Amino acid sequence: MKSFGYTITKDRQIDFDLNDRNVTGFINKVEPSFRLCMACGSCTGTCSAGHFTDFNIRMIHTLVQRGETKHLKKEIMKCMLCGKCQLVCPRGVNLRNLILSIHTALETYGI
Amino acid sequence: MSKSVIIIGGGIAGMETATQLARLGIEVDLIEKQPGLGGHLNSWDRLFPNRRESKEVLDYLEPGMNDGVTLYLNAEINDVRHHEERFTVELKDGKNLNADALVIATGYEVFDARKKEEYGYGIYDNVITSVELEEFFKKNKQKNLFKGITSNRVGIVHCVGSRDEKAGNLYCSKLCCVTGVKQAIEIKEFMPDAEVFCFYMDLRMFDRYFEEMYYEAQEKWGIQFIRGRLSEATENQDHTIMVKLEDTLTGLPLKMNVDLLILLVGFVPSPETRRLAAMLGLAEGDDRFLCPADEHTLTNSTTVPGVFIAGTVKGPASISNTITDARATALQVANYLTYPE
Numbered sequence: 001m002k003s004f005g006y007t008i009t010k011d012r013q014i015d016f017d018l019n020d021r022n023v024t025g026f027i028n029k030v031e032p033s034f035r036l037c038m039a040c041g042s043c044t045g046t047c048s049a050g051h052f053t054d055f056n057i058r059m060i061h062t063l064v065q066r067g068e069t070k071h072l073k074k075e076i077m078k079c080m081l082c083g084k085c086q087l088v089c090p091r092g093v094n095l096r097n098l099i100l101s102i103h104t105a106l107e108t109y110g111i
Numbered sequence: 112m113s114k115s116v117i118i119i120g121g122g123i124a125g126m127e128t129a130t131q132l133a134r135l136g137i138e139v140d141l142i143e144k145q146p147g148l149g150g151h152l153n154s155w156d157r158l159f160p161n162r163r164e165s166k167e168v169l170d171y172l173e174p175g176m177n178d179g180v181t182l183y184l185n186a187e188i189n190d191v192r193h194h195e196e197r198f199t200v201e202l203k204d205g206k207n208l209n210a211d212a213l214v215i216a217t218g219y220e221v222f223d224a225r226k227k228e229e230y231g232y233g234i235y236d237n238v239i240t241s242v243e244l245e246e247f248f249k250k251n252k253q254k255n256l257f258k259g260i261t262s263n264r265v266g267i268v269h270c271v272g273s274r275d276e277k278a279g280n281l282y283c284s285k286l287c288c289v290t291g292v293k294q295a296i297e298i299k300e301f302m303p304d305a306e307v308f309c310f311y312m313d314l315r316m317f318d319r320y321f322e323e324m325y326y327e328a329q330e331k332w333g334i335q336f337i338r339g340r341l342s343e344a345t346e347n348q349d350h351t352i353m354v355k356l357e358d359t360l361t362g363l364p365l366k367m368n369v370d371l372l373i374l375l376v377g378f379v380p381s382p383e384t385r386r387l388a389a390m391l392g393l394a395e396g397d398d399r400f401l402c403p404a405d406e407h408t409l410t411n412s413t414t415v416p417g418v419f420i421a422g423t424v425k426g427p428a429s430i431s432n433t434i435t436d437a438r439a440t441a442l443q444v445a446n447y448l449t450y451p452e
Contacts, residue, residue: 012363012364013363013364013365013366014358014361014363014364014365014366015366015367016365016366016367016368017366017367017368028333032330035329035330035333036326036329036330038325038329038336039338039360058360059360059361062358062360062361063361065335066358066361066365068361091326
């Protein structure tokens with residue numbers, strides 16, 4: 001078939017109902033402080049990894065909430081577990097455990 | 112000769128102003144168009160932030176009506192006239208009331224959600240307003256069940272008719288945020304398995320214990336907050352509702368289905384407030400609420416001597432702020448009647 005150079009663009013939309021929210025459920029259970037985020041961004045503002053890479057721990061939190069797990073595996077590898085995010089979090093979210101729990105959840109659900 | 116005042120509007124503001132003025136020995140006529148007092152308070156089930164019964168507030172206000180307050184219920188106003196520091200209010204039944212001062216306490220009404228057509232209120236079965244949810248809670252109080260509603264995913268839409276120039280209202284209605292969080296918690300109390308989502312732009316938790324309520328909603332009840340204004344709602348074949356918005360925290364468009372969509376409708380001045388303003392020549396702001404004589408210092412009087420304002424005629428206000436404001440108005444009226452200059 002002749003190629004005209006057109007492709008089908010993939011939908012960027014978050015389709016909440018189609019998303020697998022197993023990871024979300026898992027983390028909500030093992031780390032209840034996960035619920036408390038108010039998206040202030042203090043964590044990302046202070047993040048050592050975020051200063052040198054596009055790692056955004058606040059965004060990772062939000063994506064987990066929405067069940068967007070596609071890029072998590074690659075993203076969380078950028079974290080050095082220094083824990084500064086946790087020191088600045090005004091709501092006391094245990095962010096180091098968030099990263100560790102994402103590791104476990106991804107393994108558990110084979111993502 | 113004892114001085115007299117006519118208070119128009121028997122909601123919270125009118126009731127408390129009447130009570131305080133009567134205690135000061137001033138003759139009070141209180142005019143209410145409904146058969147009973149209490150105004151919008153009668154529609155609320157429980158109140159933020161502590162979720163007490165709204166009736167408790169009414170029970171506090173009602174005894175004030177017993178002494179020195181003449182009630183005119185089911186009373187509609189034909190005309191208001193002003194001559195030489197005296198006011199005459201002509202009722203529809205032909206009766207004329209006279210007084211030395213006038214208090215406008217005719218309040219607000221909720222935004223008509225049908226004007227926000229893209230949310231489908233009045234078109235789709237499962238789109239209701241926050242007021243209807245309160246009525247539902249009130250009616251079903253005895254039962255520990257969400258009878259008739261089996262929803263397991265509920266969406267709550269903030270800022271419906273507020274912060275929306277296209278809806279004609281640029282202002283923030285202030286109290287919808289906390290109402291939404293309160294109702295989200297109540298839905299979880301009734302249906303612990305339900306997932307509840309609040310779609311918000313910012314959460315304006317301005318008063319005491321409001322922020323704590325937001326915290327409780329997240330920590331104890333697992334309410335989920337998605338930042339973004341709903342762009343549209345559409346009804347699916349099974350009568351569930353699909354909502355679309357930008358999840359502004361991820362920068363991605365988002366869609367999801369909910370079984371029930373609740374619209375947090377804001378405040379607009381009541382038609383009666385606007386009608387009286389026109390009759391008396393009172394100034395309205397761009398938001399159509401009434402303007403006080405001075406925004407910082409003369410918040411309870413108007414530019415017309417002898418005409419005072421109390422409560423939500425001046426803009427969105429909570430019950431506690433309305434009661435405080437009514438007391439301030441009462442004091443200003445008493446001062447005016449004692450020292451007219």
